[in-house]
Amino acid sequence: MMKTIHEPAREIPVLDEVDVLVVGGGPAGYCAAVAAARRGARTALVERYGCLGGLATGGLVLYMDGIFDTAGRRVMGGLVWETMERLQAVGGLAQDSPTHLHVDSEWLQVVADAMCHEAGVQLWFHAWAASAYLRDGRVAGAILETKSGRQAILAQVCVDATGDGDLAASAGAAFDMGYQRIGLNIKVGGVDRERWRAFAQGEPQRARALRRAVLDEGGVLLGPNTTPHSDIGVYWINILGLDKRDGTTYHDESDLHAMFEGQLSAIDVRDLSYAQYELRQRIARSLAFYKANVPGFEDVRLLAIAPQLGVRESRRIRGLYELTEADVRGQRAFDDTIGLHGLGFAGGGLIHLPYRSLVPTAVDGLLTAGRCVSTDHWTMQAVRLIPPVMVTGQAAGEAAALSVRVGCQPRQLPHQALRQSLAEAGAILSGAEAVP
Ligand SMILES: Cc1cc2nc3c(=O)[nH]c(=O)nc-3n(C[C@H](O)[C@H](O)[C@H](O)COP(=O)(O)OP(=O)(O)OC[C@H]3O[C@@H](n4cnc5c(N)ncnc54)[C@H](O)[C@@H]3O)c2cc1C
Known part of the structure; x- marks a missing residue:
């Protein structure tokens, strides 16, 4: 058995108190924060390193997979497409063909910063979320390790966008572990x-x-x-x-x-x-x-x-719905579809991403976004890619802000209200809306 020591309990200063706290500033996380803040929620974003973008900047993973379907139609709008357009405007986008887009790792940091800043997101860099803070049995914030010491941020709804589901796991959420090769770009x-x-x-x-x-x-x-x-x-x-x-x-x-x-x-x-x-x-x-x-x-x-190790998969937090290989192969659409993914995976076609995959089964005050959402291992090969995790991020941010506004838990959020909010923000929610 591993040797242990006892850490005494202590008082922790509260650094910030917000409506929505997003933990992890990767592609899923910064989209979640921007979406929540644009809906008027007081929003903070905590990132353990010094830049936004996660693997899409610090990991030097730069190809944007799944924005277009195999027929060449654009199936993602919202913050995914806005990011691409803003990168294009500053010379931060490269194209092999009209549907093969590569982002520049440095310009994406600048663009993501700007999008957060303009939306009014409070950014906390160099702050590592050590665990969730639980109150009355639900997630009510996070405890951080920073250069200023251990601090807390309190929130009505948290979004776990750590990629590894760190916050959700520390709150006791059930998860499955996935293993893929670890790279270093x-x-x-x-x-x-x-x-x-x-x-x-x-x-x-x-x-x-x-x-x-x-x-x-x-x-x-x-x-x-x-x-x-x-x-x-x-x-x-x-x-x-x-x-x-x-x-x-x-x-x-x-x-x-x-x-x-x-x-x-x-x-x-x-x-x-x-x-x-x-x-x-x-x-x-x-x-x-x-x-x-x-x-x-x-x-x-x-x-x-790359300063950030290339982790493809780890915890997949169990959600109200687990997106499966059968769903993908059957191109199943859902009443709570929050976006599409156009990867030519399993013979082409569209992958529909359901909201319930972002809602942990039994933990309240919490949503997930990015490569820790609820899918089976096979399906995570597709869902973990950068553009679809941005789709889950935007949806989680919209859902968190909406939950705060209507005063309900994310699991109780009416799907139609969320879809309407996403549509207003430019998201593409069905194949019929794909842009030729
Ligand atoms: C080698 C490799 C090649 C890939 N190739 C492609 C490709 O060609 N095309 C494609 O679309 N996708 C590709 N992917 C997949 C894609 O890069 C990732 O799955 C995607 O970036 C996941 O986004 P995310 O926001 O969920 O997580 P991440 O990008 O991992 O971001 C998570 C963020 O949270 C932060 N964080 C983590 N834990 C904490 C904590 N406890 N406290 C505070 N902050 C924390 C991290 O620092 C990071 O910024 C590849 C991945 C790898 C590893």
Whole structure:
């Protein structure tokens, strides 16, 4: 058994008192905060690091998956599309094609800050939510660890947008654990992608042999993805990552599902520390291998290693409804659909995201948003992507503000009122509303 110590009880200063507290400033969290504040709720957003955007900035995950369906129709509006338009206006968006959008990690921080600021969100950076604060059996705020010491923020409704469901779990919400590979993305310069592509297409056997060689050496594959600076050789690279300690690499790139399976736990500090160190080393070795062997990478330079580890999945908080593989394959629509997802997953079609997946089964005063909402493991492969988590964030923020306004718990919120509020805010709620 692990050795323990006793921590004495103490008084905690109250830093802020608001209507809606959003914990976690990733893509889901900043959308939740903006949506709540625009509805007039006094809103605070707590983020453990120094920037908004979560994995979409600090994680260097920059491809926006699922905004368009396989027919090329835009199926997301609201804060997702507003963010893309604002990025475009400042040169922070890159396009491979009209439907393949990549955000710039730095400009997204600036844009998300501005959207929160303009909406009147109180931002608390460098504040780590250590646990939920419970009063009368419901979540009534969060206890934070900050440089100013341990502090509390009180709220009528909290939104857990930590990605890992930290707040909900600490409040006693039931959850299931999901495991996918943990990655660590990078940004590089000096790459000649056209030369790399010509090599891969012109000499497929040699290219495959090189891929196998780098994997056999415990390295990672390096595929350059577009940034707004690709005209000067700058690309971001999505690192598939580790499946387990001393992990194997993955050779069968055609098996998408198995490719993402893993055993490392994103809520275990030992596994996180291991993955952080190990991936940095493997990236360094792989860059040296590519520089020496792969056409187009002769002048590659390492520009950035993501400051945030690439966690794809951890806690999925059990909700009033668990979105399942059968729902996705059947393209099931719901009375409480709060948005769509256009990923060509499981043969194409639309994924409908229901509000009840954001409402924990038995804990009041709380909503979830982002990659900790209620789905099965298979479905989380799609729902965790950046644009759909923004959709869940906007819906959670709207729902939290509405709950405060009408004086009910999120579980009692009339679905029609929420959908109307979302529609007014530009959300797309049915396939018929998709933009050609
Ligand atoms: C390697 C990798 C590649 C990916 N590729 C793609 C892709 O190509 N396209 C795509 O669309 N998606 C991709 N994804 C998925 C996507 O990046 C994430 O699932 C998405 O960012 C989840 O958003 P989120 O807001 O739920 O969580 P996160 O982005 O994880 O944000 C959570 C935020 O909460 C903060 N936080 C966490 N705990 C606390 C706490 N206790 N107190 C205070 N703050 C806290 C974090 O610092 C972070 O800012 C990828 C993910 C990975 C890891």
